Amino acid sequence: MPSDPAGTPDAPLPPEFGFIRRHFQPLAGEGALGLADDAALVRPPAGRDLVIALDTMVEGVHFLPDDPADTVGRKLLRCNLSDLAAMDATPLGYLLSVSRPPGRDDNWFAGFAAGLHDDQARYGVTLLGGDTTGTAGPLVLSLTILGHVARGRALRRNGARDGDGVWVTGTIGDGALGLRALRGELDDPAGVLAHRYRLPEPRLGLGLGGIASAAMDISDGLVQDLGHLARESGIGARIDASLVPLSQAARQAGAAWLPVCLGGGDDYELLLAVPPSHEAALLRAAAARGVPVTRIGQFEAGTQGVAVHDASGRPLTLDRTGWSHF
Amino acid sequence: MPSDPAGTPDAPLPPEFGFIRRHFQPLAGEGALGLADDAALVRPPAGRDLVIALDTMVEGVHFLPDDPADTVGRKLLRCNLSDLAAMDATPLGYLLSVSRPPGRDDNWFAGFAAGLHDDQARYGVTLLGGDTTGTAGPLVLSLTILGHVARGRALRRNGARDGDGVWVTGTIGDGALGLRALRGELDDPAGVLAHRYRLPEPRLGLGLGGIASAAMDISDGLVQDLGHLARESGIGARIDASLVPLSQAARQAGAAWLPVCLGGGDDYELLLAVPPSHEAALLRAAAARGVPVTRIGQFEAGTQGVAVHDASGRPLTLDRTGWSHF
Numbered sequence: 001m002p003s004d005p006a007g008t009p010d011a012p013l014p015p016e017f018g019f020i021r022r023h024f025q026p027l028a029g030e031g032a033l034g035l036a037d038d039a040a041l042v043r044p045p046a047g048r049d050l051v052i053a054l055d056t057m058v059e060g061v062h063f064l065p066d067d068p069a070d071t072v073g074r075k076l077l078r079c080n081l082s083d084l085a086a087m088d089a090t091p092l093g094y095l096l097s098v099s100r101p102p103g104r105d106d107n108w109f110a111g112f113a114a115g116l117h118d119d120q121a122r123y124g125v126t127l128l129g130g131d132t133t134g135t136a137g138p139l140v141l142s143l144t145i146l147g148h149v150a151r152g153r154a155l156r157r158n159g160a161r162d163g164d165g166v167w168v169t170g171t172i173g174d175g176a177l178g179l180r181a182l183r184g185e186l187d188d189p190a191g192v193l194a195h196r197y198r199l200p201e202p203r204l205g206l207g208l209g210g211i212a213s214a215a216m217d218i219s220d221g222l223v224q225d226l227g228h229l230a231r232e233s234g235i236g237a238r239i240d241a242s243l244v245p246l247s248q249a250a251r252q253a254g255a256a257w258l259p260v261c262l263g264g265g266d267d268y269e270l271l272l273a274v275p276p277s278h279e280a281a282l283l284r285a286a287a288a289r290g291v292p293v294t295r296i297g298q299f300e301a302g303t304q305g306v307a308v309h310d311a312s313g314r315p316l317t318l319d320r321t322g323w324s325h326f
Numbered sequence: 327m328p329s330d331p332a333g334t335p336d337a338p339l340p341p342e343f344g345f346i347r348r349h350f351q352p353l354a355g356e357g358a359l360g361l362a363d364d365a366a367l368v369r370p371p372a373g374r375d376l377v378i379a380l381d382t383m384v385e386g387v388h389f390l391p392d393d394p395a396d397t398v399g400r401k402l403l404r405c406n407l408s409d410l411a412a413m414d415a416t417p418l419g420y421l422l423s424v425s426r427p428p429g430r431d432d433n434w435f436a437g438f439a440a441g442l443h444d445d446q447a448r449y450g451v452t453l454l455g456g457d458t459t460g461t462a463g464p465l466v467l468s469l470t471i472l473g474h475v476a477r478g479r480a481l482r483r484n485g486a487r488d489g490d491g492v493w494v495t496g497t498i499g500d501g502a503l504g505l506r507a508l509r510g511e512l513d514d515p516a517g518v519l520a521h522r523y524r525l526p527e528p529r530l531g532l533g534l535g536g537i538a539s540a541a542m543d544i545s546d547g548l549v550q551d552l553g554h555l556a557r558e559s560g561i562g563a564r565i566d567a568s569l570v571p572l573s574q575a576a577r578q579a580g581a582a583w584l585p586v587c588l589g590g591g592d593d594y595e596l597l598l599a600v601p602p603s604h605e606a607a608l609l610r611a612a613a614a615r616g617v618p619v620t621r622i623g624q625f626e627a628g629t630q631g632v633a634v635h636d637a638s639g640r641p642l643t644l645d646r647t648g649w650s651h652f
Contacts, residue, residue, distance in 0.1 A: 054470060133384050144380060144470040
């Protein structure tokens, strides 16, 4: 007589097994070993370096409790994909950690997994493994992303040189304005800004390897992140606030919101250092992917920090330069 | 005039940067890029598959609020290393996610990082990257471990065959008894059991690749985990409870605690399926590392689940077969 209810065919498995089977087994791909083993197996393509990053999102800190579950899943994946984009890497797959509060029901996770499923197809990744636990606190989601890049060719933050242009992809500030709109501080009649907050667009596949001298993604705010890139490169940067590309929705919000656009987080656009001799190649690469790129300033040796000025060259002082999680 | 306090040399960086610099920068190794970039770079050795796993620990669920901080860090790392050991993989490095409640002070994280530092040297791994966030709930720690294994030679759970012996490393039940001792339910005069609960010993480097036909680490309890391995292999297993190796401390606890030893979690010993023709090789490999191994039963085709019997062959019924996190 088998004495182990967990091991007999008729007895229920522990609840977390059902949870994983229902929501996450359908997301598993090659290398995940059916989510049945202790670890996943990954074989990076020959001659490529493996790129790996991890981003954690906490309910009430990185997403709002009433954000739709599918967009929470997709944002978690996309924020991580954006880290790969910043290094010019190609996505491979991901691992997921879910720490689940008692009040978060199964329907919510069905939506969360559906969002991941849609984005898996969009970005060519599958789930490799992970862990699910309970917590007495808010929902904590952590995702580890794997990608690969041509050996020794990953873009870094420390490569900006004197005279390189400061470039950004897309438009800046929509994510930060979207958060304010969802909090009721700002009109967002078409929901465009809220959509940008909830669903950032990782700028994968631009092929910036031989073009940019440094890159990072803008997650904590343009000015703060540019400060990081400049510091890692050992130089300073000057940007013209009037050149920072704003969406139509951000322009409609009015000039009073400019500090939030320059300082707020959640853009997930790329920030690039590009030497003048590579500008034509950048514009071609961006046009090939349909991604707008804009030159907003330049890196300058012998300076430190980020200087922001207006169209007439007068220095601007910002109220808010970024976002810190503590 | 630079207008970005975050970018100027005199202004403070956001608090999370100081937190990372103080506690985690000293743990960073090659590939971490100084924890300054969006992702880490890893180059697995030629001809090896990459092995990757993730384990999350939540305060109050996987460790006790008053467990020493250094053992929490070491246990987190060791549980993950144990997943590599189960696949016969060699550790490479790890990424760390810390979701920090407001009440958890800097001293605690100094101890946590010191524990990781000690174990990094012991197991030959370094920190590759990660993320730190705040949370309003309990401390949530998630670790992603990377390792490598000979191409196509990773041990899996699904390889057990009829007639293979059921083997375990070390002794079984100390972790589960240690948790009870820390809760005051059990005497533990020398603190041996509590120590085993707080500091499991990952069974790395046994070189089981050509010896075992299946393996996993015992984290949720011997009987439950054996049930998983048997199910993945499409067969059943029988074990003799009287053969399960118990430590002196566990034997002193008395026979009433046997169900906890067989069913409780936190062992992090290896559970192996080994064909009789490989037993001599297993014993040699284990002796070379000074790791005890014990045969406790066998796998049987045509059956399902796990049958536990006593020394005279009578079936045993367990009160508690494992541990589920929900």
